[in-house]
Amino acid sequence: MASFLPPDWPARLALDRAHLWHPFTQMKEHEADPPVPVVAGEGCDLVLGDGRRVLDGISSWWTCLHGHGHPRLLGALERQGARLDHAMFAGFTHEPAIELAARLRRRLPPRLTRCFFSDDGSTSVEVALKMAFQAQLQRGQRDRTRFGALQGGYHGDTLGAVGVGELDNFMTGIFRPLLLACARVAVPEDPRRQVLPELEGWEVRLEDARADLRAFFGEHGAHLAAFIAEPLVQGAAGMRMWPPELLQELRALCDAHGVYLILDEVMTGFGRTGTLFAHTQAGVDPDLLCLSKGLTGGLLPLALTWASEDIYQAFWGDYTEGRAFLHGHSFTANPLACAVACASLSLFDEEPVLARAQELGTALRASWSGLAGHPAVRDARHLGCIAACRIVDPRTGAPHPPEARFPWRFHRKVLDHGLLVRPIGDCLYLLPPLATPPGRIREAVEVLGRLLPN
Ligand SMILES: Cc1ncc(COP(=O)(O)O)c(C=O)c1O
Incomplete structure (x- = not known):
């Protein structure tokens, strides 16, 4: 088998060992088993x-x-690179960002009218959490200082995202003292996704799970700014597939208790579950929607948090009112990534x-x-x-x-x-x-x- 490595590869690997710190890795293991x-x-x-x-x-x-x-994505990258590589997005705008927002808007529920750019799945979640909290506050809901989430959820590795993820594992448990206030509720796996389904007693279990959600909102609903969930599949929990009926129940409970529903489609978005977005399979529209990963077809980092008009309006006002969403990243709406994301969406249209x-x-x-x-x-x-x-x-x-x-x-x-x-x-x-x-x-x-x- 032909080696594609340079002759001095051992020296380069030694540099990796000397200086690089790989993600989710006990680095000591690379001593015996290099990357x-x-x-x-x-x-x-x-x-x-x-x-x-x-x-x-x-x-x-x-x-x-x-x-x-993919040549179409690489072509878009090259063309955009020749025109504009990057510009700050506060006080400036550019065509690739506008084009991407307009193209995605057409594919989303009508309630989601506004999008905020960031860089990866975790930051799209941070944005959604902060938006939900600030929108509630600016609507006079001062007691909504907590979040609700599903047990087993994973929403990224920044501290806000860790705070609404599963805490009972070694990765996140140690950060407990640093995290947001979050209450969690369990949902059962959906036996209808099993290759060999065991459906006996399922209707009763589903009804019990609905009752658990209702009890959870009865206890916590008045203090929640938002509830966050990965629709239909909890990826990092080990591809836990949960029932669309419970997502519908969550939507109804969020509405009844004045809680925003954040759907994290960072993993499930862009066709993974068979439809462009997983939430459409449950017929449930979120108030905030997090997208990343497949947004650029996987070529470049980029993320979006889509918000409802209602949330957006909570930030609207004169400068002196101090209602603006004061959040942003150096690479917000990077034109290269936006152009590649547009090319990826074109592929969905044309192929x-x-x-x-x-x-x-x-x-x-x-x-x-x-x-x-x-x-x-x-x-x-x-x-x-x-x-x-x-x-x-x-x-x-x-x-x-x-x-x-x-x-x-x-x-x-x-x-x-x-x-x-x-x-x-x-x-x-x-x-x-x-x-x-x-x-x-x-x-x-x-x-x-x-x-x-x-
Ligand atoms: C559902 C979900 N949300 C958020 C994230 C975090 O995304 P990132 O790793 O791009 O920060 C992930 C990553 O796997 C994810 O699966």
């Missing part, structure tokens, strides 16, 4: 330094939609991106159904272009103990067989680029079935 060099992205594949070509089974952290190195995603979803579901009977697999489930399951030790049926580092070892093993997956705890999942040919996904699931312990 894998990636040298190219071509379509749905990544090319590794040793020449291996691997299917990007998790869309490079859930970002890539149309494949890597059958969603129809292809549905074909991919059908192939993924069919293959995943085959995997569901594997002795190491439990709870195989599926929605759109996302398939997930739990991995257990087939001898005991119990999860692998954390110290066995099974997910990490499995990730490395599968990489040797042409597939990139990165299990979250005991959750193994596939979330490939929407443009992945169905044949490639069948091969990928076949690889997983072959390499899982029997």
Whole structure:
């Protein structure tokens, strides 16, 4: 296999070890198992330094939609770069930002009329939280100093976003003293997403869950500025798929209690769940909507927080009233990223991106159904272009103990067989680029079935 690495690669890797601090990584582990060099992205594949070509089974952290190195996106980047690379967005504006807002507006619920730019999923959530709090305050709701959220949620790694995420895990628990006040409520997983559904007693469980939500709002509703949720799929919780009926219940409860509903579609947006946005599957419109990751097709960082006209109006007034939203980032509405995002939306208009995603979803579901009977697999489930399951030790049926580092070892093993997956705890999942040919996904699931312990 041809190596694509420069002859002095060991020296460069030593520089990585000397100076770089990688995300979500216990860096000591890289002493024995260094990071894998990636040298190219071509379509749905990544090319590794040793020449291996691997299917990007998790869309490079859930970002890539149309494949890597897409000529339309790269062309838009080059054209925009030749014109205007960056300009501050306070007091100035530019065509790519206006064009992007106008194009997205047409695809969103009528209530969302205003968009605020930022850089990544976490900052889109920070913006939504601050907007909700300040809007409530400026509407005279001074007691709404808390947030509501779903147990198991993940909304990013900045402190505001951590505060409304799941706290009972090692990543976020230590920050507890620094976080926003947040109350959490559990929702059950939706058994109808299971490849082998167990529906007995489901209606009763759904009704119980509705009652839990009502009780939660009864207790906390008067003090909540907003409730935040990832619609239909809680990604980082391990692709927990929850029922659209409960999202409808949340909408009704937010309305009844004067609480804004923030939907975080950072992961679910742009076709991942089979529709452009997941909230449309529940027929629920949010007051604030967070978008990032697939917004630029996965090429550049960019994020948007869409707000309702009602929220926007809470900030409207004379300068001296001090009602403005005083928030912004250096790269707010970066023109390069906006131009690429426009090109990505054009692809949705001009090519059958969603129809292809549905074909991919059908192939993924069919293959995943085959995997569901594997002795190491439990709870195989599926929605759109996302398939997930739990991995257990087939001898005991119990999860692998954390110290066995099974997910990490499995990730490395599968990489040797042409597939990139990165299990979250005991959750193994596939979330490939929407443009992945169905044949490639069948091969990928076949690889997983072959390499899982029997
Ligand atoms: C639902 C959701 N919200 C927010 C984020 C944070 O996005 P970022 O990592 O771009 O800050 C993520 C990241 O995975 C996410 O899945």
